[in-house]
Amino acid sequence: MARLSKEDRRQQLLDVALRIVREEGADALTLVSLALRADVSRPVTYEHFGTRPGLLLALYERLERAYVDALREALAAAPRSLSALAALMSSAYFGCLVDAGVEGPALSAALQGSEEMAAQQLAMRDEYVEVMQGELQPLTDLPGDELRLCCIGLLGAAEAMAREQQGGRVDLDAATRAFTTLIERAVERPVG
Incomplete structure (x- = not known):
């Protein structure tokens, strides 16, 4: 059997870790x-992750990275309309x-209070804000710093809607439509 490279081994371990969280919960990992x-x-x-929080954070980063990469790819092919x-x-x-299924919230909950998790969430939020701002800036009259704050607020609203959706208080389609409307209204150019 061929020996895996260090990066291939890390990815294999993360695959297995994700299955554990999916099947047994984050506490079992x-x-x-x-x-x-x-x-x-x-x-x-231990060589790959050092500590349990290091493992949980690596798994959370992987989920977040996949999301941002998929978003960038989809935006590259999207029509340029608001x-x-x-x-x-x-x-x-x-x-x-x-x-992300149950894994995303489970990992986030397991890492609550962790300085590393707070830093990771802030970095990912900043990257997502940068992506949103870059795509929306040509379609709005808002100055860059105002649009950036608007994007941060939009993401806060999306997180609140996600909690409602995950709690079964609103369906996925309604949350998606509401967030779409919020984005459009927040950055649309005034008529006239």
Whole structure:
């Protein structure tokens, strides 16, 4: 059997870790449980992730990275109209939550209070704001700093809608439509 490169081994371990969280919950994921399930020695998991929070954070980063990469790819092919971009951003945001399944919220909850998680969430938010701002800037009269703050507010609203959707208080289509409308109204150019 061929030996995996370090990066291939890391990805394989993250695949297994994701299955553990999906099947048993985040509390079941430890470096030891990962080693047993992936059929590797314990030092291998420690070498790749160092600590349980390091493993949880690496898994969370992977989910976030996949989302931002998919968003960038979809936006590259999108029509350059406000309604099309708003709909795509909204469906991508809520689609990511569906794709992440129970793993995203479970990982986020397991990392609550972690300085590393707070830093990761801020970095990902800033990257997403940058993507949104870059796409929306040509379609609005808002100055850059105002649009940036608007995008931060939009993401805060999306997070609140996501909690409603995940709690079963609103369906996915309604949340997606509402976020699309918010984006459009927040940045649309005044008529006249």
